[in-house]
């Protein structure tokens with residue numbers, strides 16, 4: 062915060078030695094920044110310099126701390142005189158400036174082993190851009206917003222009920238489960254911590270949960286992977302095979318973190334799976350999962366919405382009210398014609414969107430080529446299923 066504030070004003074230029082930094086691979090990227098565009102950042106190196114802030118002369122100092130990967134920088138600001146109010150004002154300004162950079166942004170954290178890493182800061186994805194039936198979307202949003210009201214928190218606390226809410230999003234790949242979770246985090250103004258269950262074990266899961274902030278959305282992806290760890294427990298002769306050092310998360314390991322002390326905070330836990338049938342009831346029982354939402358392959362209503370969403374004209378393109386209405390009518394008609402050509406429950410929204418993206422310059426061609434595209438997708442699916450059948454034999 063402080064170094065960003067200093068750098069934004071070029072104050073480090075008055076230092077006699079300056080350190081140039083570039084975001085490394087472990088650093089996060091703001092949306093839209095490519096690897097090669099990562100800016101160089103400068104900061105004062107191992108020494109101090111004076112600067113003026115609201116008529117006070119302050120001294121900024123930085124010194125490196127730690128070694129190897131743990132190398133960090135300790136920075137300090139000192140003022141002359143006894144009253145620290147000017148330092149408080151400065152830090153408040155630094156904090157406000159820093160936080161304003163994240164307004165209308167969602168910060169996404171991923172993990173490497175047992176450590177959280179900031180991966181991306183993205184513009185909030187509006188809920189309206191995830192196309193679901195309103196009947197499924199509206200109750201979920203209401204449930205989440207109600208949960209986060211201060212009165213609700215108080216209600217939980219007065220009754221000594223743990224303050225947490227769990228959701229299960231299930232359905233085939235490419236139906237919007239992760240995208241919707243991201244939008245929800247944006248809507249609730251929370252950061253999202255994405256944890257892929259197949260890539261952790263009990264110990265790293267516990268460490269990661271302990272490292273979560275009080276207020277956040279936790280996205281547990283592919284929780285059906287716990288099922289295979291459960292089988293390993295059983296194969297191990299009924300006794301709980303510790304997965305602390307092994308691979309995979311056991312059911313008891315996951316239940317422990319979900320029910321643990323840390324789960325008393327304002328935490329929204331979203332679990333996703335493509336295989337709901339494989340889940341143990343202990344994981345999905347009320348209290349751990351409060352609301353289930355099924356994400357489905359596209360039906361006519363969703364396909365129509367997708368077509369409209371992908372093809373709709375930017376508002377500044379229309380040449381007049383009448384033309385805009387005409388456009389809308391023809392897009393609506395095309396959307397219905399397109400949806401009539403796609404059988405319901407066979408293609409995911411992700412597949413249809415990818416197809417329409419190829420035709421973004423000439424949407425009407427999407428209608429002409431749709432049969433050939435569907436045949437192509439079917440052929441690829443059959444080949445994949447045949448390969449999987451051979452592998453599983």
Ligand SMILES: Nc1ncnc2c1ncn2[C@@H]1O[C@H](COP(=O)(O)OP(=O)(O)OP(=O)(O)O)[C@@H](O)[C@H]1O
Nearest residue numbers: 190191192193233234235236237238239240410411
């Ligand atoms: N219902 C939807 N509305 C809008 N976009 C969607 C929808 N479903 C999928 N997409 C788009 O398809 C891509 C993949 O979607 P997403 O990762 O959210 O699917 P998923 O259900 O989480 O898949 P998986 O089970 O494989 O993790 C994203 O780019 C997303 O924008």
